[in-house]
Amino acid sequence: MNLELGDLLFSSQYFAEGIRYCVLRKLCKPLLYRWFIHKAGKRKSSRTFSFPECLQNGGKVVFFMPEEKEVAKIILDELPVESLKTILFIAHGDQEILFSQKKAQVSYYTDDGCRYGEDQFDRIEYQVKTYAPVACVYPGPHKPQFLYLALISGAACRIGFDCAREYPFLNMSLHELKTISPARMIARYFIKGKIG
Missing domain, CATH: 3.40.50.2000 (Glycogen Phosphorylase B;)
Structure with a gap:
Protein backbone atom coordinates (compact mmCIF):
# COMPACT_ATOMS: atom_id res chain seq x y z
CA MET A 1 0.00 0.00 0.00
CA ASN A 2 1.51 3.34 -1.00
CA LEU A 3 1.08 6.57 0.97
CA GLU A 4 -1.60 8.01 -1.32
CA LEU A 5 -3.85 4.96 -0.98
CA GLY A 6 -3.37 5.00 2.80
CA ASP A 7 -4.40 8.67 2.92
CA LEU A 8 -7.58 7.90 1.00
CA LEU A 9 -8.50 5.02 3.30
CA PHE A 10 -8.19 7.13 6.41
CA SER A 11 -9.41 10.51 5.19
CA SER A 12 -12.73 11.74 6.50
CA GLN A 13 -15.21 14.41 5.56
CA TYR A 14 -16.13 14.78 9.25
CA PHE A 15 -12.78 14.89 11.08
CA ALA A 16 -9.48 16.70 10.65
CA GLU A 17 -6.47 14.76 9.40
CA GLY A 18 -4.00 13.45 11.96
CA ILE A 19 -3.59 10.64 14.41
CA ARG A 20 -5.85 12.27 17.02
CA TYR A 21 -9.02 11.43 15.04
CA CYS A 22 -7.82 8.21 13.37
CA VAL A 23 -10.19 5.89 15.25
CA LEU A 24 -13.17 8.25 14.86
CA ARG A 25 -12.83 8.23 11.07
CA LYS A 26 -13.82 4.55 11.07
CA LEU A 27 -17.11 4.93 13.00
CA CYS A 28 -20.38 3.95 11.38
CA LYS A 29 -23.12 6.61 11.26
CA PRO A 30 -24.98 5.60 14.48
CA LEU A 31 -21.73 5.53 16.46
CA LEU A 32 -20.62 8.77 14.85
CA TYR A 33 -23.88 10.44 15.95
CA ARG A 34 -23.49 9.06 19.48
CA TRP A 35 -19.94 10.41 19.65
CA PHE A 36 -21.10 13.90 18.63
CA ILE A 37 -23.99 13.76 21.14
CA HIS A 38 -21.54 12.74 23.87
CA LYS A 39 -19.13 15.50 22.80
CA ALA A 40 -21.95 18.07 23.00
CA GLY A 41 -22.56 17.05 26.60
CA LYS A 42 -25.85 17.35 28.41
CA ARG A 43 -27.96 20.11 26.87
CA LYS A 44 -31.27 21.46 28.03
CA SER A 45 -33.05 20.01 25.02
CA SER A 46 -36.45 19.96 26.76
CA ARG A 47 -36.86 23.73 26.95
CA THR A 48 -40.10 24.91 25.44
CA PHE A 49 -40.33 27.09 22.37
CA SER A 50 -43.07 28.50 20.20
CA PHE A 51 -42.84 27.85 16.48
CA PRO A 52 -42.83 29.84 14.20
Whole structure:
Protein backbone atom coordinates (compact mmCIF):
# COMPACT_ATOMS: atom_id res chain seq x y z
CA MET A 1 0.00 0.00 0.00
CA ASN A 2 1.51 3.34 -1.00
CA LEU A 3 1.08 6.57 0.97
CA GLU A 4 -1.60 8.01 -1.32
CA LEU A 5 -3.85 4.96 -0.98
CA GLY A 6 -3.37 5.00 2.80
CA ASP A 7 -4.40 8.67 2.92
CA LEU A 8 -7.58 7.90 1.00
CA LEU A 9 -8.50 5.02 3.30
CA PHE A 10 -8.19 7.13 6.41
CA SER A 11 -9.41 10.51 5.19
CA SER A 12 -12.73 11.74 6.50
CA GLN A 13 -15.21 14.41 5.56
CA TYR A 14 -16.13 14.78 9.25
CA PHE A 15 -12.78 14.89 11.08
CA ALA A 16 -9.48 16.70 10.65
CA GLU A 17 -6.47 14.76 9.40
CA GLY A 18 -4.00 13.45 11.96
CA ILE A 19 -3.59 10.64 14.41
CA ARG A 20 -5.85 12.27 17.02
CA TYR A 21 -9.02 11.43 15.04
CA CYS A 22 -7.82 8.21 13.37
CA VAL A 23 -10.19 5.89 15.25
CA LEU A 24 -13.17 8.25 14.86
CA ARG A 25 -12.83 8.23 11.07
CA LYS A 26 -13.82 4.55 11.07
CA LEU A 27 -17.11 4.93 13.00
CA CYS A 28 -20.38 3.95 11.38
CA LYS A 29 -23.12 6.61 11.26
CA PRO A 30 -24.98 5.60 14.48
CA LEU A 31 -21.73 5.53 16.46
CA LEU A 32 -20.62 8.77 14.85
CA TYR A 33 -23.88 10.44 15.95
CA ARG A 34 -23.49 9.06 19.48
CA TRP A 35 -19.94 10.41 19.65
CA PHE A 36 -21.10 13.90 18.63
CA ILE A 37 -23.99 13.76 21.14
CA HIS A 38 -21.54 12.74 23.87
CA LYS A 39 -19.13 15.50 22.80
CA ALA A 40 -21.95 18.07 23.00
CA GLY A 41 -22.56 17.05 26.60
CA LYS A 42 -25.85 17.35 28.41
CA ARG A 43 -27.96 20.11 26.87
CA LYS A 44 -31.27 21.46 28.03
CA SER A 45 -33.05 20.01 25.02
CA SER A 46 -36.45 19.96 26.76
CA ARG A 47 -36.86 23.73 26.95
CA THR A 48 -40.10 24.91 25.44
CA PHE A 49 -40.33 27.09 22.37
CA SER A 50 -43.07 28.50 20.20
CA PHE A 51 -42.84 27.85 16.48
CA PRO A 52 -42.83 29.84 14.20
CA GLU A 53 -42.72 32.75 16.64
CA CYS A 54 -39.12 31.93 17.54
CA LEU A 55 -38.20 32.88 13.96
CA GLN A 56 -40.51 35.89 13.70
CA ASN A 57 -39.86 37.76 16.94
CA GLY A 58 -36.43 39.12 16.07
CA GLY A 59 -34.45 36.67 18.22
CA LYS A 60 -31.04 35.47 17.12
CA VAL A 61 -31.01 32.59 14.64
CA VAL A 62 -28.17 30.44 13.29
CA PHE A 63 -28.92 29.40 9.72
CA PHE A 64 -26.91 26.56 8.12
CA MET A 65 -27.17 27.33 4.40
CA PRO A 66 -27.56 24.46 1.95
CA GLU A 67 -24.48 24.09 -0.25
CA GLU A 68 -26.52 24.23 -3.47
CA LYS A 69 -26.19 27.81 -4.70
CA GLU A 70 -29.63 27.85 -6.35
CA VAL A 71 -31.34 26.84 -3.12
CA ALA A 72 -29.26 29.28 -1.06
CA LYS A 73 -30.14 32.10 -3.48
CA ILE A 74 -33.87 31.40 -3.13
CA ILE A 75 -33.58 31.49 0.65
CA LEU A 76 -31.66 34.77 0.62
CA ASP A 77 -34.06 36.38 -1.85
CA GLU A 78 -37.12 35.30 0.15
CA LEU A 79 -35.90 36.22 3.64
CA PRO A 80 -37.19 39.59 4.88
CA VAL A 81 -34.38 42.17 4.92
CA GLU A 82 -34.99 42.99 8.60
CA SER A 83 -34.45 39.34 9.59
CA LEU A 84 -30.93 39.36 8.11
CA LYS A 85 -29.82 41.51 11.06
CA THR A 86 -30.51 38.72 13.55
CA ILE A 87 -29.23 35.73 11.57
CA LEU A 88 -25.75 34.24 11.68
CA PHE A 89 -25.36 32.32 8.42
CA ILE A 90 -23.00 29.36 8.22
CA ALA A 91 -22.22 29.04 4.51
CA HIS A 92 -19.77 27.37 2.16
CA GLY A 93 -17.12 29.73 0.79
CA ASP A 94 -18.53 29.22 -2.72
CA GLN A 95 -21.57 31.27 -1.64
CA GLU A 96 -19.61 34.39 -0.81
CA ILE A 97 -20.84 36.09 -3.98
CA LEU A 98 -24.48 35.46 -2.96
CA PHE A 99 -23.92 37.35 0.29
CA SER A 100 -21.87 40.17 -1.25
CA GLN A 101 -24.97 42.32 -1.86
CA LYS A 102 -26.61 41.47 1.50
CA LYS A 103 -25.94 43.04 4.85
CA ALA A 104 -25.70 39.79 6.74
CA GLN A 105 -23.38 38.18 9.26
CA VAL A 106 -21.80 35.14 7.61
CA SER A 107 -19.22 32.62 8.71
CA TYR A 108 -17.71 30.77 5.75
CA TYR A 109 -16.12 27.34 5.63
CA THR A 110 -14.34 25.24 3.03
CA ASP A 111 -14.66 21.50 2.42
CA ASP A 112 -11.51 20.72 4.42
CA GLY A 113 -12.10 23.45 7.00
CA CYS A 114 -15.56 22.21 8.00
CA ARG A 115 -14.21 19.03 9.58
CA TYR A 116 -14.24 18.63 13.35
CA GLY A 117 -10.83 19.58 14.74
CA GLU A 118 -9.91 22.00 11.93
CA ASP A 119 -9.19 25.64 12.84
CA GLN A 120 -12.09 26.89 10.71
CA PHE A 121 -14.47 24.50 12.43
CA ASP A 122 -13.23 25.57 15.88
CA ARG A 123 -13.82 29.22 14.93
CA ILE A 124 -17.37 28.49 13.74
CA GLU A 125 -18.07 26.44 16.88
CA TYR A 126 -17.00 29.39 19.03
CA GLN A 127 -19.15 31.81 17.00
CA VAL A 128 -22.23 29.59 17.21
CA LYS A 129 -21.89 29.17 20.99
CA THR A 130 -21.29 32.86 21.71
CA TYR A 131 -24.05 34.00 19.35
CA ALA A 132 -26.54 32.31 21.73
CA PRO A 133 -29.40 31.83 19.25
CA VAL A 134 -33.02 31.12 20.14
CA ALA A 135 -33.32 28.95 17.01
CA CYS A 136 -31.22 27.07 14.46
CA VAL A 137 -32.36 26.34 10.93
CA TYR A 138 -30.71 23.43 9.16
CA PRO A 139 -32.44 22.52 5.87
CA GLY A 140 -29.82 19.83 5.09
CA PRO A 141 -28.18 17.76 3.80
CA HIS A 142 -27.20 16.59 7.25
CA LYS A 143 -23.53 16.40 8.21
CA PRO A 144 -22.81 15.06 11.71
CA GLN A 145 -20.35 17.82 12.59
CA PHE A 146 -22.89 20.55 11.66
CA LEU A 147 -25.67 18.75 13.52
CA TYR A 148 -23.31 18.88 16.50
CA LEU A 149 -23.00 22.66 16.02
CA ALA A 150 -26.80 23.00 16.04
CA LEU A 151 -27.00 21.04 19.30
CA ILE A 152 -24.23 22.95 21.10
CA SER A 153 -25.68 26.31 20.00
CA GLY A 154 -28.01 26.20 23.00
CA ALA A 155 -31.03 27.01 20.79
CA ALA A 156 -34.26 25.55 22.13
CA CYS A 157 -35.70 25.25 18.60
CA ARG A 158 -33.55 23.40 16.05
CA ILE A 159 -35.40 23.07 12.74
CA GLY A 160 -34.83 20.76 9.78
CA PHE A 161 -36.80 19.02 7.02
CA ASP A 162 -37.89 15.41 7.45
CA CYS A 163 -35.27 15.09 10.16
CA ALA A 164 -36.88 12.88 12.82
CA ARG A 165 -33.82 10.59 12.63
CA GLU A 166 -31.56 13.52 13.47
CA TYR A 167 -33.02 13.95 16.98
CA PRO A 168 -31.70 15.23 19.44
CA PHE A 169 -29.53 17.37 17.13
CA LEU A 170 -32.67 18.76 15.48
CA ASN A 171 -35.93 18.79 17.40
CA MET A 172 -38.42 20.33 14.94
CA SER A 173 -39.08 18.42 11.73
CA LEU A 174 -40.92 20.20 8.91
CA HIS A 175 -42.38 18.31 5.98
CA GLU A 176 -41.99 19.52 2.43
CA LEU A 177 -45.10 20.80 0.70
CA LYS A 178 -45.82 19.94 -2.92
CA THR A 179 -46.90 23.51 -3.68
CA ILE A 180 -43.79 25.33 -2.45
CA SER A 181 -40.07 24.54 -2.35
CA PRO A 182 -38.43 23.90 1.04
CA ALA A 183 -36.22 26.97 0.47
CA ARG A 184 -39.22 29.27 0.02
CA MET A 185 -41.11 27.53 2.80
CA ILE A 186 -38.40 28.05 5.43
CA ALA A 187 -37.82 31.66 4.34
CA ARG A 188 -41.54 32.44 4.70
CA TYR A 189 -41.56 31.24 8.31
CA PHE A 190 -39.56 34.41 9.07
CA ILE A 191 -42.48 36.59 7.90
CA LYS A 192 -45.27 37.14 10.44
CA GLY A 193 -48.60 35.81 9.25
CA LYS A 194 -47.25 34.25 6.02
CA ILE A 195 -46.94 30.49 6.09
CA GLY A 196 -47.05 28.17 3.08
